[in-house]
Amino acid sequence: MTHLADTETSRPEEAPQLPPPSRGYRLIRGMGWTLVWLGVLTLGFVAHQLWITTFFAKQNQAELVAELEDHFESAEITEIPYVPVFAPGEAPEPDDPSIVSGALGNLGTLRSEPPPEDGTAFAEIRIPSLDSLKDGWAVVEGVALGDLKNGAGHMPWTPLPGQPGNSVISGHRTTYGQPFHDLDQLKGGDRIEVETAAGLHVYAVRETHVVAPTAVWVTQPRSGAWLTLTTCNPKFSARERLVVVAELVEGPNAEVILGRI
Amino acid sequence: MRRIYRALPGSTPVKVITSIVIVSVALVALHFFYEWVGSSFLDTGGTVG
Numbered sequence: 001m002t003h004l005a006d007t008e009t010s011r012p013e014e015a016p017q018l019p020p021p022s023r024g025y026r027l028i029r030g031m032g033w034t035l036v037w038l039g040v041l042t043l044g045f046v047a048h049q050l051w052i053t054t055f056f057a058k059q060n061q062a063e064l065v066a067e068l069e070d071h072f073e074s075a076e077i078t079e080i081p082y083v084p085v086f087a088p089g090e091a092p093e094p095d096d097p098s099i100v101s102g103a104l105g106n107l108g109t110l111r112s113e114p115p116p117e118d119g120t121a122f123a124e125i126r127i128p129s130l131d132s133l134k135d136g137w138a139v140v141e142g143v144a145l146g147d148l149k150n151g152a153g154h155m156p157w158t159p160l161p162g163q164p165g166n167s168v169i170s171g172h173r174t175t176y177g178q179p180f181h182d183l184d185q186l187k188g189g190d191r192i193e194v195e196t197a198a199g200l201h202v203y204a205v206r207e208t209h210v211v212a213p214t215a216v217w218v219t220q221p222r223s224g225a226w227l228t229l230t231t232c233n234p235k236f237s238a239r240e241r242l243v244v245v246a247e248l249v250e251g252p253n254a255e256v257i258l259g260r261i
Numbered sequence: 262m263r264r265i266y267r268a269l270p271g272s273t274p275v276k277v278i279t280s281i282v283i284v285s286v287a288l289v290a291l292h293f294f295y296e297w298v299g300s301s302f303l304d305t306g307g308t309v310g
Contacts, residue, residue: 041291048295049303148306155308170308175299180307216310231307238305 049175053149057177060150064121064138071122075197079109082256085165087223108256111198112163115156116141123161125152125169126193130182137179139194143170151179158219158228161194162201162253166222169194173231173242180231183242184208192227192246201253203227203246211241218243225257 021029084107086092116122121140127133139152147153152171159165171180186192192203203226210233211218218228218241225248233242248254269276300306 044291045295045298048292049299052292053296053299143306143308145300145306148308153306153308170306172304172306175304176306211309213305213309218309230309232304236303238302241307241309243309 053175054177057149057151057172061138061177064140064150065124065136068121068124068138071116071120072195072197075113075122077198078112080112082107082110082164082253084257085159085221085223087221090223107259110163110253110256113160113197115160116154118142118156119147121150123154123194123196125179126195127186127190128193129187129190130185132179132181136195137171137177139169148172149176151177155219160198161196161227162198162225162248162251164225164253164257166220166226166228168219168228168230170230173233174236180229180242181235183229183231183244184233186244192229192244194227199252200250201227201248202250204249205244205246207243207245209243209245211243213238213241215241215243218245224248225253 113122118141121138123139124136125133125139126136137152138150139154140147140150141154141156143153143155148170152169154160155168155170158168161167161169172178173180173183186205186208188205190205192205194201194203209218218230227246227248229244229246230241232238233240248257266276266280269279271279
């Protein structure tokens with residue numbers, strides 16, 4: 001009997017039953033997990049935008065630079081008569097002496113290349129004073145989202161760099177390799193180099209603007225030869241656009257366009 | 262997570278493969294979602310118009 005009693009008393013005690021979690025407890029636990037997952041997704045978003053987009057853009061850049069070398073070698077360069085481009089309101093009247101005398105019809109010739117196909121690399125932009133662009137960045141034709149995933153794209157309805165008028169290039173500021181990250185650091189007179197199959201075109205910074213994303217006037221034609229760079233502003237926001245306007249000062253077409261010949 | 266994994270049908274190898282497929286699809290979907298959010302609100306590429 002004693003033995004049986006001992007056995008009974010040595011049985012492990014059953015774990016005490018916890019009361020089921022209350023509704024408030026479950027609600028707080030659910031909110032906690034929701035916040036944890038939101039935090040994970042937000043951190044994932046930041047990592048994706050800062051590093052993953054840049055990783056893919058740099059991979060694309062390596063391919064585009066190789067494509068660019070082929071393009072420079074194979075592009076057919078032609079000499080075309082220089083036809084000046086005028087800013088809206090600056091075009092000469094039909095009875096202007098320069099038109100009457102035919103002077104505008106004989107202003108020299110420009111080195112020109114055929115228009116690139118959409119999405120293909122056709123130029124390299126370098127800004128020696130900026131870390132993000134001092135080593136050069138391939139520019140593709142087009143400013144669709146897919147084109148800009150490579151970093152920088154040329155607006156197809158504007159002239160090519162080195163040609164008369166206003167050539168516009170847009171680029172990412174904080175993602176996809178952030179080629180235009182430091183564009184706000186450019187000062188008047190800073191040098192911007194754009195190499196195309198037609199040669200190396202050098203521009204000097206003249207103006208900087210912060211405008212609304214809808215300010216299409218920045219893409220309008222200009223008298224002479226200009227390069228307009230546009231990017232998002234401020235950094236990490238698409239609220240505005242930072243616009244840098246530079247004038248052609250050197251290059252195979254500069255002498256003709258600037259009227260030095 | 263463990264509960265979801267256990268609820269998957271099939272043997273362990275089938276569960277592992279199913280999990281990998283589900284996670285891969287989720288990551289690809291997340292990548293495109295992040296791209297859309299980033300290109301719409303954070304950095305559109307700087308074009309105007």
